Every structure is written in structure tokens, then in C-alpha cells.
Amino acid sequence: MHIAAGYFHTYAVVGLVAAVGVLFVTMAFGVGRLLRPVAPTHEKLLTYECGVDPVGEGWAHTQIRYYIYSFLYVIFAVDVIYLFPWATVFATPGFGGATLVEMAIFLGVLAVGLLHAARRGLLRWV
Amino acid sequence: MSLAAGPPGFLSPAGVEIAFLLVGIATLAAALVTVTTKQLVHAALWLVVTLGGLAIEYLLLTAEFIAWVQVLIYVGSVVVLLLFGLMLTKAPIGRSPDADSGNRWAALTVAIAAAATLVWVVVDAFRSTWIDLSGAVQGSTKVTGASLFRNWVLPFEALSVLLLAALVGAIVLARPPVTRHRPSKDALRATPPRHGARS
Numbered sequence: 001m002h003i004a005a006g007y008f009h010t011y012a013v014v015g016l017v018a019a020v021g022v023l024f025v026t027m028a029f030g031v032g033r034l035l036r037p038v039a040p041t042h043e044k045l046l047t048y049e050c051g052v053d054p055v056g057e058g059w060a061h062t063q064i065r066y067y068i069y070s071f072l073y074v075i076f077a078v079d080v081i082y083l084f085p086w087a088t089v090f091a092t093p094g095f096g097g098a099t100l101v102e103m104a105i106f107l108g109v110l111a112v113g114l115l116h117a118a119r120r121g122l123l124r125w126v
Numbered sequence: 127m128s129l130a131a132g133p134p135g136f137l138s139p140a141g142v143e144i145a146f147l148l149v150g151i152a153t154l155a156a157a158l159v160t161v162t163t164k165q166l167v168h169a170a171l172w173l174v175v176t177l178g179g180l181a182i183e184y185l186l187l188t189a190e191f192i193a194w195v196q197v198l199i200y201v202g203s204v205v206v207l208l209l210f211g212l213m214l215t216k217a218p219i220g221r222s223p224d225a226d227s228g229n230r231w232a233a234l235t236v237a238i239a240a241a242a243t244l245v246w247v248v249v250d251a252f253r254s255t256w257i258d259l260s261g262a263v264q265g266s267t268k269v270t271g272a273s274l275f276r277n278w279v280l281p282f283e284a285l286s287v288l289l290l291a292a293l294v295g296a297i298v299l300a301r302p303p304v305t306r307h308r309p310s311k312d313a314l315r316a317t318p319p320r321h322g323a324r325s
Contacts (some may be wrong), residue, residue: 005223005264008142009185011185062214070210070298074203075289081195082282085271092272102283109286113293120297 068122072114079110142259146186152178170208175320177201187257187264229267 047054086103089095117123156175163169177200184193227233256263274282 005260006188007188016154058219064214066297067207067210067214068300070207071300072293074199074207075293077203078289079198079286081198082274082285085191085267085274087271088268089271091277095275102275102279105283106286108294109283109290113290116294117297120301122297122301 065122068117072117072122075110075113079107082106146183149179149182149186153183164221164223166212166222166225167209169218170205170212173208174201177186177205184265187265188259188263190263190265191265191270193214193265 142280160169160172181193181196
């Protein structure tokens with residue numbers, strides 16, 4: 001039998017579970033939509049704001065520092081993703097110590113970036 | 127996905143090819159909706175569908191590692207970055223009638239040129255290489271790790287410098303240079319520490 005058959009079998013199960021999940025949510029919401037009474041009035045469709053009629057448009061207060069956090073997240077997600085292939089080959093013969101040093105250099109260079117961010121006060125929560 | 131259940135395996139090689147084609151069509155459609163929809167947040171969510179479809183394509187080509195990189199990096203963090211960008215720039219909720227830029231023909235030209243370049247490079251590089259879908263899994267994390275740490279160590283280390291440059295660049299763009307102040311020293315000086323750059 002094929003070696004890859006087990007691979008496709010495994011992911012077919014994942015796909016099947018995902019399909020069942022989508023079907024479950026669709027069924028639940030679809031049945032709910034079919035069974036419930038729908039009698040909207042203007043007041044019911046208003047945004048609930050502590051019982052008072054809402055005034056103006058919705059607005060949000062966001063700070064640019066959140067963008068820095070999500071950018072740091074992207075950088076370190078890319079960083080961490082390389083730990084997975086490293087972890088699978090690290091213990092096999094022929095890699096070992098040199099691979100450890102290579103990964104240490106990689107992480108060290110990025111740690112400089114984190115240090116820079118910390119010294120610029122980006123990681124301080126105010 | 128075609129899920130014809132059979133004892134040895136769910137998908138025959140032909141089934142994999144059919145699934146690849148169907149997912150490819152769905153991905154292309156989602157990509158077209160991403161660039162044509164008038165609602166900015168919907169565009170970001172359609173981008174999730176497009177990138178997720180690409181991840182399934184990678185999985186079907188047995189490139190397991192790249193597929194999960196696609197999910198974790200692109201769907202997980204790049205789209206989050208886009209949504210944060212939309213949120214911070216107060217992107218309008220609902221339809222934006224002015225979403226069609228006047229530059230769209232230039233953008234289309236650039237996109238077609240970039241796509242043509244990429245297709246040409248890939249076709250030229252892998253002209254006679256075929257992925258054997260019925261053989262061993264060729265893109266698992268272990269295979270990727272072995273090739274990365276045996277043949278591609280220098281690009282890997284260069285990548286860390288690239289990421290560092292991106293990080294420092296983002297910090298410079300987001301916050302103008304500030305003089306760091308230590309309370310013990312700055313208390314002695316006449317000039318108060320600058321708080322203006324703090325957002």
C-alpha cells in the first residue's frame with residue numbers, strides 16, 4: 001500500500017470533522033431561523049445602550065500601540081515556526097550541537113529586536 | 127472534498143487531484159471576491175478563506191509543514207495585523223462606495239506582471255520535477271527541517287536579520303525617536319522628560 005495513503009487518510013478525517021462542524025453550526029442556526037417567530041419593530045432593532053436610545057454612530061478608541069503588539073506577534077510567530085522543523089531534526093544523528101548553535105544565533109538576533117523594543121518602552125503597559 | 131470512504135485510504139491519487147482542482151476553484155473565487163468586495167472588513171475575512179484554501183492545496187500536495195505555516199502565520203497573524211490596521215485607521219463599517227481606487231489599472235498591471243514573474247520562475251525551476259503523491263510524504267516537518275539545517279542554514283540565519291530589520295523599521299515608523307529618561311537622572315535636569323511621543 002502507498003505510504004502517503006495514511007497521510008491522506010489522516011487529513012481526510014480532519015476534513016470530515018471540519019465538515020461535520022460546519023454542518024452542525026449551519027443546522028443549528030438554520031433550524032433556529034426556521035422555528036423562531038420574527039416580529040421586528042424599530043425599537044427592537046436599535047442597539048441596546050443601557051436602556052437609553054443610542055446617540056450618533058458607534059465609535060471605538062484604539063491606540064497605535066496595539067499595532068506594535070500585533071506586529072511583534074507576527075515577527076515572533078515567524079520566529080517560533082522555525083522551532084518546529086528544528087525540534088524534529090535536533091536529536092537525529094548528524095545534526096546535534098551545530099544545529100543548536102545555529103538556532104541560538106537565530107534566536108539571539110531576534111532577541112536583540114525584542115531588547116530594542118523593550119528599551120524603547122514598547123513593552124511597558126501604561 | 128470528496129470523501130469516498132474505503133478501508134485502505136479515503137482519497138485515491140485521482141481523488142486528490144479532483145479535490146485539488148475543486149479547492150483551487152474555490153480559492154480563486156474567494157481571491158476574486160477579496161479584491162472586488164466593497165466592504166473592507168469582508169475583504170479581510172475573504173482573505174482568510176483564500177489563504178485557508180491555499181493551505182488545503184499545500185496539504186493535498188503533501189507539503190504538510192508549509193500548510194500549517196500558512197495557517198499559523200498568514201491566517202493566524204498576518205490577517206490579524208490587517209484587521210488591526212483596519213481598526214486603527216477607522217475603516218468604515220459597511221459599504222465604501224469609494225473603494226475603487228483610480229490606480230486600479232496600474233495595480234492590475236503590477237499584479238499581472240508579478241504573477242507572470244512568479245509563474246515563470248516556478249515553471250522554469252521545477253520544469254521536470256513531479257511530486258509523487260503515492261510515495262513518501264515529501265513536505266513533512268522532519269523533511270523540511272533536515273533540508274533547512276543541512277542545506278539552507280545561511281538563508282535561515284539571514285532571515286533572522288531580515289525579521290530584525292522589519293521589527294526595528296516598524297518601531298521607527300510607529301514611534302518617533304524619544305529620549306529615554308531615567309527618573310533619577312532626569313529629576314536633576316531642568317528640562318522635563320518628553321512625553322509627547324508617547325501615544
